[in-house]
Amino acid sequence: MNDACGSFKGSGENMSDLIKPDLPGGFKDYSPRQVLARQRMMRNIESVYRRFGFVPLQTSIAQRRQVLTGGKPSENRLWDMRVDKAAISTDPALTVTARFDLTVPLARYVAENVGTIVFPFRRYEYGDVFRGESPQAGRFCEFMQFDADIVGAQTGPADAEIVLCMANVMLALGITRFLIKVNDRKVLNGLAERVGFEPNSASAKALLRTLDKQDKIGLDGVLAELTASQPPEGEEETFAFDQPRLVKVTEFVTLCDGANSIEERLDRLERYFGETGIGAEGVAELRLIAKLVAAGGLPKEFWTVDPSIARGLGYYTGPVFETTLLDKPEFGSVYSGGRFDDLVARFTGESLPAVGASVGVDRLFAALEALSMTGTVEPDVDVFIISMDASFMPDYFAMACELREAGVSVEINMNYQDSSTRAQMGFGLSRRAPVMLFYGSGDAALGMVAVKNTVTRGQESVPRAQLVPKVLTILGRSA
Amino acid sequence: MNDACGSFKGSGENMSDLIKPDLPGGFKDYSPRQVLARQRMMRNIESVYRRFGFVPLQTSIAQRRQVLTGGKPSENRLWDMRVDKAAISTDPALTVTARFDLTVPLARYVAENVGTIVFPFRRYEYGDVFRGESPQAGRFCEFMQFDADIVGAQTGPADAEIVLCMANVMLALGITRFLIKVNDRKVLNGLAERVGFEPNSASAKALLRTLDKQDKIGLDGVLAELTASQPPEGEEETFAFDQPRLVKVTEFVTLCDGANSIEERLDRLERYFGETGIGAEGVAELRLIAKLVAAGGLPKEFWTVDPSIARGLGYYTGPVFETTLLDKPEFGSVYSGGRFDDLVARFTGESLPAVGASVGVDRLFAALEALSMTGTVEPDVDVFIISMDASFMPDYFAMACELREAGVSVEINMNYQDSSTRAQMGFGLSRRAPVMLFYGSGDAALGMVAVKNTVTRGQESVPRAQLVPKVLTILGRSA
Incomplete structure (x- = not known):
């Protein structure tokens, strides 16, 4: 009884000793096939970034919390980190937090090294960022971004370079059905100005926040939300959305209806804002960008001006960009960015002009998968050596050595103990x-190796000394 | 007075509003020049791993704490993670913790996907790992590892492949002065057996822990520490280090003195252990590895058998490897690994043979820097366009477009507002x-571009239409 109980308990303990091999919710691994396809995508992006003169930076995943938030409440839920359940500091300067994007760590790096960096500083960076997303909503807590930014260049040419770079990345990935939408935060601030709100006032922000939802709730939804909205604290007297204001908003939202060309859109925006004010400034910036993007050779089908684009209320101060896949618009923007002239000032007190864009690597890759555009699956290995006879293992090692020295990738099968030749194949x-090798006692006696081309299914016996050139020929490589 | 006070306070607030742009202690960034050099090193390693038939895996940085620790106290201090200072769970199954190596996440991945993976599974992975290291000691809390492992292959050929792969990586990095030291945990367990301790007993572990310090404290230190050591709880009766035991330890530690060849070392180990027991098993494993490593073409100068190598008391169960740089031994082992047949069993209850090795990327890179072996610094960009006249910016964009389409990397200078041509150069x-372009009103009138070769310092004026072929010629590329 005692024994039976004991052994039952023992086996129960064993079972409960086993650790469940799952990941925390919201995190995931990438299988070799996924990594290889993602890697190909990433290296395509990287080669475009290099052609545009960007150099790679690698920032720390761990940052001080206040560096990331600017000491303000964060728009994103963030992952704090501490060693072995140490007490958590309530001081955000002492709290270690995982970066939620690559832009704030760039601004931090620039601020810390402002004396040694030669500006404009063109840097690219790829890496994982962390957000406290809800796994239930199918969003992930760790995902990859791939950014390119130019720090230390005024608006105009640098912004045009970013748009050109974005388009070249999409084309390098084989995507031709995309649209980059460009706007300028000054255009939106111009609307707030025309409506009669102070720039950066709570009222102006409330207006932009509602406008930002336009693609989801439509014009009617925007007007209804504005009519029903409560004035922000301290701005009760100036806030109300009366009829004249709603007319101005409606006029703005419908401004580009039916205007397909970028020129026509810019003309209408210019007429709406007139010649002075913040809105006119924004239109002038967009005009310069349009001129240079055209000079940079980008066909007009790939980009447009869209005054409804806001890209949230984050750190953007001028032009903003987003990219829609025309055949998969439901993926949202796969490549977004903008100008953030004030982000470095968080650390230095002085503005430093900066503009850039970020590929949402996981989102873009998912879209490419949905479009069956991730490319063909390449062989894991060029040559697979069948382990016909364990006593010939030293010969297999010698063959692998020769082939690898010729740049060929080789796997010697090591799961041979209980495997038939057929199972190994x-x-x-x-x-x-594409190539398999067979070498057993019969072959050894003749000094030959059997080489199988798995594509043509042909097989021939070649002298041992001719192995490497034969394999290179099958692989279509020169010796 | 009120005003003065107010403005003083205001400016004080401004200063204190500025956020210090530093990283938390123990973390660091990599500058573009460092990233480019590291990238070159990493891609060299990657190409060797590919030639050995390994495919890339990418595991999540975030893992469940109990997955990482196996439910036991951890040898390393670990970084726990939680969203926005959420309450910390005391349940290690619910605590999210950053991975401290890439081996345990591999074992977790294999256990979760054991039904779909075709074994042997040869995977490589590079990525950051996190440990609660002390920044004071110059150690970093986030650092990169680059691993290759074969899961699902018994000891012998797979271990030899790992040793060959390690050596090929070192050679691919241009390092010829290195020594890979190989041992087998069974050899060390054989010593414990000869001394009279149960395998895996606390006494055996205490002995190995002391032996592992041999390179720091020497033989005398080892003997002194053993003599003074207290018996582990429950093993008081069997533990004492009397003279016969100390003789056996001394004999083992000095076994290979003066034996330079691998064969001589294996012969002496064989004589020490005789024909049976765990130690003899370990020697037989090392003999097979030695035979296959030789067959795989590795000159004997690059590796040896060293019975003092233990690689800690972690998850290793058979052969273990470490790599010393002969000209920088003070960096310790830059590339280590071993066989861990029981790690997957943490999750599945069943052993799955596995062996691999891990490059300490940061340590190896630091050693290469110390050896001045990180390679030449490449240009950030092929062509630099001087912005002589902002009104010609569209022309600069058109030139950049043409050059980039030809695969040339181009930077248009965007810091031109207050810069002389000389400052831009x-x-x-x-x-x-290597190439700079000059194009102002004089050039435009003639339809020419001035092309400067910064290496030869020669400069010539070429027709606008000849720009791309001219640049390709200077860069030594074909059109």
């Missing part, structure tokens, strides 16, 4: 190896 | 651009 095919 | 030189 199935294993090699699962690696998609 | 200095800026272009700081980018190490």
Whole structure:
């Protein structure tokens, strides 16, 4: 009884000792096939960034919380980090927090190294960022961004370079059905000005926040929300959305209806804002960008001016960009950015002009998968050596050595103890190896190796000394 | 008075509003020049891993704490993570913790996907890992590892492949003065057996823990520490280090003195252990590895058998490896690994043989820097366009477009507002651009562009239409 109980309990303990091999909710791994396809996408992006003169930076994932938030409440839920459940500091200067994007760590790096960096500083960076997203909503807490930014260049040419770079990235990925939408925060601030709100007032922000929802709730929704909205504290007297104000908002929102060309859109915006004020400034910035983007050779089908684009109420101060996949608009913007002239000032007290854009790597890759555009699956390995006879293992090692020295990738099968040659071949095919080698006692006696081309299914016996050139020929490489 | 006070306070607030742009202690950024050099190193490593048939995996940085620790106290201090200072769970199954290496996340991935992976699974992975290291000691809390492992292959060929792969990585990095030291945990367990301790007993572990310090404290230190050591709880009766035991330890530690060849070392180990027992098993494993490493073409100068290597008391169960740089031994092992047949069993209850090795990327890179072996600094960009006249910006954009389409990397200078041509040239030189372009009103009138070769310092005027071929010629590329 005692024994039975004991052994039952023992086996129960064993079971409960086993640790469940799952990830925390909201996190995921990438399988080799996914990594290889993502890697190909990333290296395409990287080569465009290099052609535009960007150099790579790598910032720390861990940052001080107040660096990330600017000492203000964060728009995003953030992951704090501490060693072995240490007491959590309530001081955001002492709290270690995982970066939620790559832009704030860039601004921090620039502020810390402002004396040694030669501006304009063109840097790219890819890496994981962390947000406290809800796994239930299918969003992930760790995801990759791939940014390019120019720090230390005024608006105009630098912004046009970013738009050109974005378009070249999309084209390098084989995507031709995309649209980059460009706006300027000054255009939106111009609307607030025309409506009669102070720039950056709570009223202006409330207006922009509602406008930002336009693609979800439509014009009617925007007007209804504005009519029903409560005045922000301290701005009760100036806030009310009366009929004249709603007319101005409606006029703005419908301004580009039916205007397909960028020129026509800019003309209408110019007429709406007149020649002075913040809105006119924004239109002038967009005109310069349009001129340079055209000079940079980008066909007009790939981009437009869209005055409804706001990109949230974050750190953007001038032009803003987003990118829609025309065949997968439901993925939202896969590549977004804008100008953030005031972000470095958080640390230095002085503005430093900056503009850039960020690929949402996971979102873009998911969209490419949905479009069946992630490319063909390459072989894991060029040559798969069947382990016909364990006593010939030293020969397999010698063959692998020679082939690898010739730049060929080789796997010697090491799951041979209980495997038939046939089972080993199935294993090699699962690696998609274009070449398989067979070498047993019969071959050894003749000094030959059997070389199988798994694509043509042809097989021939070649002298041992001819192995490397034969394999290179099958692979279509020169010796 | 009120005003003065107010403005004083205001300016004081401004100063204190500024956020200090530093990183938390123990974390760091990598500058573009460092990233470019590290990237070159990483891609060299990657190409060797690919030649050995490894495919890339990317695991989540965030893991469940109990997955990482196996439910036991951790050897390392770990970084726990939680969203916005949320309450910390005391349940290690619910605590999110950053990975401290890439091996445990591999074992977790394999356990979760054991039904779909085709074994042996050869995977490589690079990525940041996190430990609660002391910044005072010059150690970093976030650092990169670059691992290759074979999961699902018994000891022997797979271990030899790992040793060959390690050596090929070192050679691919241009390092020829290195030594890979190989041992087997069974050899060390064999010593414990000869001394009379149960395998895996607390006494055996205490002995190995002391032996592991041999390179720091020497043989005398080892013997002194053993003599003074207290018996582990429950093993008081069997523990004492009497003279016969100390003789056996001394004999083991000095076993390979004066034995330079691998064969001589294996022979002496064989004589020490005889033909049976765990130690003899370990020697037989090392013999097979030695035979296959030789067959794989590795010259004997690059590796040896060293019975003093233990690689800590972690998850290793068989052969263990470490790599010393002969000209920088003070960096310790830059590339280490071993066999861990029981790690997956933490999750599945069943052993799954596995072996691999991990490059300490930051340590190896620091050593390469100390050896002046990180390679030449490449240009940030091929072509630097001097912005002689802002009104020609569209022309600069058109030139950049043509050059980039030809695969040339181009930076248009955007810091031109207050910069002389001379200052712009200095800026272009700081980018190490081999080509600079000059195009002002004089050039435009003639339809020519001035092309400067910054290496030869020659400059010539070429027709606008000849720009791309001219630049390609200077860069030594074909059109």
